[in-house]
Amino acid sequence: MADVNRGNRPLSPFMLGQYYRFQLNSVTSILTRITGNAMIVAAILVAWWLLAAATSETYFNTANWLLTSWLGDLVLTLSVLGLWYHSLAGIRHLIWDQGWCLDIETADRLGWMVIGGSVVLTLLTILVV
Numbered sequence: 048m049a050d051v052n053r054g055n056r057p058l059s060p061f062m063l064g065q066y067y068r069f070q071l072n073s074v075t076s077i078l079t080r081i082t083g084n085a086m087i088v089a090a091i092l093v094a095w096w097l098l099a100a101a102t103s104e105t106y107f108n109t110a111n112w113l114l115t116s117w118l119g120d121l122v123l124t125l126s127v128l129g130l131w132y133h134s135l136a137g138i139r140h141l142i143w144d145q146g147w148c149l150d151i152e153t154a155d156r157l158g159w160m161v162i163g164g165s166v167v168l169t170l171l172t173i174l175v176v
Contacts, residue, residue, distance in 0.1 A: 071158040079136040082129035089126035092119075127172050132165035 092114065099110035113119050139157050142148050148157055 071155050075136060075158045075161060079133060082133040082136075085129045086126060086133060089123065089129070092122065124169070124173065128165060128169040131168040131172070132161065135161040135164050135168075 096107075096110045096114050099107040114123065139161055142157070143154075148154060
C-alpha cells in the first residue's frame, strides 16, 4: 500500500542541505567511552609486563623492550592522557548528577576545561615522572 503521508514526514538534515555539526558535549561523551576502553588495553599491557617479570628474564626483556620503545612510550603517554581525561570527565558527570552546570554554555565550558585540564595534567605527569 502506498504511503499517503509521505509529504508530512520530517526531512533528514541531509535532505534539507544542512549537515549535522558535532556538539562539544557529544564529542566529549564519545571520547569518555573511547578513553575508558583504551585504558583497558593499557592495563593489559602493564599486566603483561608484570607477568613477564615474574616468568623469565628473556620474556621480561621482550616485554620491557616493547614498553620502553618509542611505540611503548607513545602508548603509555596516550594512556596517561586518557586516564586524566576520563577522570576529569567523571568529575564533570558527578557535577551534572548534582544538577549543577547543566545549561549549554556552562556545559561547554566544562567540556573545554576537561580537555585542557587533561592535557595540562598529562604534561605535568610527564615532567614529574
